[in-house]
Amino acid sequence: MVLIGRRAALGAAITMAAPRLALAAWPERPIRLVIPYGGGGQTDVVSRLIGEAIAQRLGTPVLADNRPGAAGNFAAEIVSRAPADGYTMMVGSTGPLGGVNAVLYRTLSYDWQRDFAPIGLFTTAQNVILVHNSLPVRNLAEFIAYAKANPGRINYASSGVGATTHLSMELLSEKAGIEMVHVPYRQSTQGMTDLLAGRVQARSLGLPEAEPVKGNAAIRALAVTGTQRNPQWPDVPTVAETLPGYEAVNAFGLAVPARTPPEVVTRMNAALNDALRTDSVRESFLRVGADPAAPNTPEEFGAFLRQRGEIWSALVRRLRLVAE
Secondary structure, eight states, rough: HHHHHHHHHHHHHHHHHHHHHHHHHHHSSSEEESSSOOOTHHHHHHHHHHHHHHHHHHHHHHHEOOOOOOGGHHHHHHHHTTSSSSSSSEEHHHHHSSSSHHHHHHOOOTTTTTEEEHHHHEEEEEEEEEETTSOOOSSSHHHHHHHHSSSTOOEEEETTTTTTHHHHHHHHHHTTTTOOEEOOOOHHHHHHHHHHTSSSSEEEEEEEHHHHGGGOOOOOEEEEESSSOOOTTTTBBBBGTTTTOOOOOEEEEEEETTTTTTTHHHHHHHHHHHHTOHHHHHHHHHTTEEEOOOOOHHHHHHHHHHHHHHHHHHHHHTTTOOOO
């Protein structure tokens, strides 16, 4: 009986140790990074930068998996249902992870408060408001005056209902007292193509995505949406210089399924923060017009998402915006 008891105890000890041994070996295979927007957009640009930096630190490939649709909801649904084993993470923002989409959409297939564990913030980025040169305006004040004189005549593109490229223009409309027509695109690059061709007259575009078209003769940059001018776009004023109090900034971080082992979350966060302390990584963000985040904890990122998410959710409620 004693021998049987010892064998049973030994078996139980081995069973309990197995998950810890597996965690010690993590990661043993590539990690999937689910990106909630299409290739070439600002989310894709900054996501691939941080994915490469984390891959170097974890010693395993981080494979980008673009899953655009419904302001990040499609990607969030995929990640919420993925195994919580440390091999699936997503680039998250205030839409799916800060509660904005829960206000904007009538139903969601995931619970933004229950289904995810934050890893950390890695960058923020302003948008730039661009117009086609056929529009007879040279600055934001003239744009607002033209929109007031021609209500509903300006069509503006965005990367989808509920995206910050959409909500930043709705915030502009609210503060300036103007009326524009929203034209959402599933692929952000399609909206940019239509702006260059003059099929839409305006759009708000993240600076990392706008960098390749800077100086294009078909378009004009009117303003950036942060509180300070961006060093990569020093001659472009802020919206707040014309409309005091205006601010609309994109935020990007990493999250994993909620039941991912805490040790894995800690190691992911450590890899992320190590990257954020590195000059080469920080400079790579700055070169595309993004602002690298300071090292931060999962708890700080979670609080940041909720605080920023409530700001956008309040706008959605005020304007009674609804997405189907």
